[in-house]
Amino acid sequence: MSLNMHLDGHLPSTHQLSPHWQYGEFPVLARQFTHYSSRDLWEADTARLPKALAKIRRAARGFAEQHIAPLASAADLAEHLPVGECLPDVQRLLIEAGKAGWLSYFMPAPLGSMPWQAVTQPPIWQCALVVEEFSRACGGLMLLLSAHHLGCMPLLLSGSPGAITRHLAPVYRSCLNGDPHLVAFAITEPGAGSDAEEGHGAEVYRPGVVATPAPGGYLLNGRKCFISGGDLAKSATVFAALQGEGMDSWTCFYVDADSPGYSIARTEMKMGMRASGAAELEFNNVFVPNGRLIGGLRKGWALNRATLNASRIPVAAMGVGLARAATELAVDFARRYKLGGKELIHYQDVQLHLATMVAETRAIRSLIWQEAKHAWKPRQLNASLCKFHATDRAQHVVEMALDLLADHGSLHEQRIEKIFRDVRLTRIFEGTNQINRLSLIEDWQEQLLPLDSHSPIVGV
Template identity: 55%
Template sequence: MSHVFPAPGPVGHLLGTHLEGHVAAAHPLSPRAAMAGLPPITHQLLAYNPQSIWELETARLPRPLQALRRRARAFAQTQLQPQALAIDALPHLPAGEAHPQVQQLLALAGQEGWLYDMLPPPLGSGAWLQTPYPLAWRACLKVEEFSRACGGQMLLLCAHQLGMAPIMLSGDLPLIWRSFAPAARATRQGRPHLFAFAITEPGAGSDAEDGHGAAVCKPGVTARRERDGWVLNGDKVFISGGDLADQVTVFAALEGEGFESWTCFLVDKGTPGFRPVRTELKMGMRASGAAQLSFDQVWVSDRAVVGGLRQGWSLNRSTLNLSRLPVASMGVGLAQAAVDIATDYACQTHLGGKRLIDFQDVQLTLAQMIAETCAARALVWQGARTWSPRQGVASMAKFHCTDTAISVIHQAMDLMGERAILHGARLEKLYRDARLTQIFEGTNQINRLSVIEDLQEDLLARAAQPTSTSTRRPAP
């Protein structure tokens, strides 16, 4: 027979019945009741408030970022989550076309400031109080909440900022002004102006994100000098949002040279010779198109060179160092969604007259999922708190968090059994969305190699040290 005991001290009210195998929160042997009995001065060291993990984490953020996180969750829950499954199941459209739901979402997100929140007015829509905090940290908070609601709609809204990043990182103030100020103004007025980031080529995927791979690959998109500008030829593939973008930051090698000559060009939609060929019918994140872009004698002026000639490789790697942390947050958001779905299922489902949440093995599984998700989030926040994310840290977070997402979703699917494979249960969509995060922004294998690349000098120094007697092979 179960009992509920009144709590001593400031707890003051009963918190309901307990889970099987646990005492109630108000029981004198519970940690909350025990802590409540300590003297007030001790409460400064040992706080034990009945808050959710999300609320506790949010409270530790600076106030402007608390407001950002709460606002992102509210937008995701009211605008993204209700239509996530419906948009995922819509028919595949030709390149350049968008369903009305997608068009409406882009317009709404633009008007509410989510497309240009990386920069403050007049270049963007970000709050001035948030500008002292790193771009990556702000992006991670938003991306996690959007991903938790829908991975596809998140990518639709956030990949556009990847296209903006090379322009921002170029430091070219006149280019930044003429690119962003009118675009942000039109977007606020309900006419979303989108950017896209184009590096991947048919013969070079993650090779374009690894120095050794790029050294032995032949560039597919080239730039030839002509008049007061450049002529681009070649194809880019798997470009998120590339078919809907108004402008694309395109990376091309100078004719006759390799990836070391990569230069970034800003190409406008409608430029003669530039067209989106197709979008892929892909397994996940279906609300956002992955486009093949064709460049056939596309002429761009010298004013469209971003950051200077042969600076494309540095802009590319810098952009990836900035963007891999938000991709890690995609994994955290998808994992959190799996935790939420599995927890609701365990609390609302009965087996043999008993709630699933009362089975100890279910509790153990949920605890593992929660711990893995919280640890992944902590890794992201640790790396994102700096204005200059290191390659190794960003890559480590990217592969660890996206792998964690798959692990957590697998555990949720095992817990839910046959329910997990149904579209309405959301888990199978989570799995499809999460699988993509292990591939884009550099495959997780490439990101593991990036961690080692960052440690290269230290590893070579260790390799040069004399072999210790404990590891030296015995003489024959």
């Protein structure tokens, strides 16, 4: 930067009245408390992470920029593909992602790809870092790569060494060997989105996918809808009620997609995140052997909720990645687009606008990192809070980016309109943000009750 360069309304950093350079001339002791580095914000944040996570963050960014971002627009604009089809470039991306370990990082070697240096940090934190980087590059491709981890999560959280070694490890191995094996997470049923995510609703809901005992296993019948990645998944963790029982009998079954009777009825045409399919799965007398029952009979409801607790912080990170992308693009636009002979960023109102966007984006990232760093056993309250707040604010940031670009904002080439379509989904899936707010209260009940005047103030 030239010494005399400055934005309108601000002094050059070398000016006598600019304090930053003078901090460097303070006495040694004073410098320890004043002379900060004004390096790139992303670099500064990365440097604050534990070393292993910083390395993962850099690697995720590199992979996203090299392999995901170049495909983002084409994958978004592509015609709606027939069920089971995948763009050749996207198929290659899946292979590369698998080989690079991005489909197997919830377990360390030899089972998975998590670096051993990272095992002392909560995997949710690692996942949140990766998801932010991938979302920044493309919401749809991020979902394609991330929904797989959601599908694998019940296998992991079942705590069963058998489930991990017999089912999860082969999935991870296949991915690492360049034969991507995606796993889908199937809870949502036609006519019941929120009932699968909220206890009060589940209490009266009549399950749509039912498991009937058969010799050596169970027969599954029914439909699941809006299953992210369900069209390309080779297997799925499917939640079904036992014949004649309610949601409290929900049980998790690990089902191969090539099982007889398993079919994909349709994939949805979505507003955004179009690179990832939302599939309707149909089960017609699908036989699942007893060995593929995950976590125990009637343990599915709790396993589902534990999975959502684990996934909601990464979903919040999607919001950060998308808000960050919108902010970076808005800053870029303001730095290059000229009005009245000068770049927009020289105008004070534009500076105010961008400053708010940066603050909003960094505020939700701070919230997520604060929660993720302690998320060994992610609490429902904290995870839900992150999810609804970060995604709501993220959409606001993206709207600010659209507003800044005005008529140019609607153009696909500026990329922000796609980010809007992508971020919109984060407020709906993994429980709508209304359900997540109620989920916070549900989990807080033990502190909120009893409701009498002698109860102490509840801490917030």
